[in-house]
Amino acid sequence: MPEFLIDYGWWILGLVLLALELALPGVFLVFFGIAALIVGMNVFVLGTGWFGWQQQIIAFVILSAAAALLGRRWYGSKSEVGDADQLNRRTARLIGRQAVLTEAIVDGRGRVAIEDGWWTVTGPDLPVATHVRIVGADGSMLVVEAA
Known part of the structure; x- marks a missing residue:
């Protein structure tokens, strides 16, 4: 595997997922993109000697689940409040x-x-x-x- 992908692969994956979030409807890929960027930051700080690929995958899965749960809680509470039912009904x-x-x-x-x-x-x-x-x-x- 090229050294470039080992050092920056998570950063690239995170940015690609965030870019896809802009192109696709819904709010879903942003949580995986954030998790990939966090793992990439940890790889950058700790290095691959201390933070092997197995730990990186496990960290990505755990961070993705945590980000998705926090995002659901955040967006779930926002969608219940507001005048969305009267959005296009001025009368x-x-x-x-x-x-x-x-x-x-x-x-x-x-x-x-x-x-x-x-x-x-x-x-x-x-x-x-x-x-x-x-x-x-x-x-x-x-x-x-x-x-």
């Missing part, structure tokens, strides 16, 4: 807010201005400038009632 985040009618609700339809947009609303017939509360959403249309 869902408006439920419960109050607005003022800018166009009267006639025959069940009117308009309100909220933030930087105009929204079509449905609800009971109400005059312009009435305060309404958003109680639901039907696609891109908001359902309102008098506040």
Whole structure:
């Protein structure tokens, strides 16, 4: 085996795995890449005399498992928190807010201005400038009632 691969093989493997992580979907290879870089650092510090290939393989397996478990714990706790269920549903985040009618609700339809947009609303017939509360959403249309 070439001397170059013995000295830098783990570093090369770690960097290749990290590069593949960027190209492939998901978060999986990063843990193996980190483990390979740690083993490579230990080979660099301890040398192959003290840290033979058998110990390197065992260390890589143990570090990979530990990194994967820690990563799962880290990413698992992050995925449970947040507004991911409302990511592409702008109308869902408006439920419960109050607005003022800018166009009267006639025959069940009117308009309100909220933030930087105009929204079509449905609800009971109400005059312009009435305060309404958003109680639901039907696609891109908001359902309102008098506040």
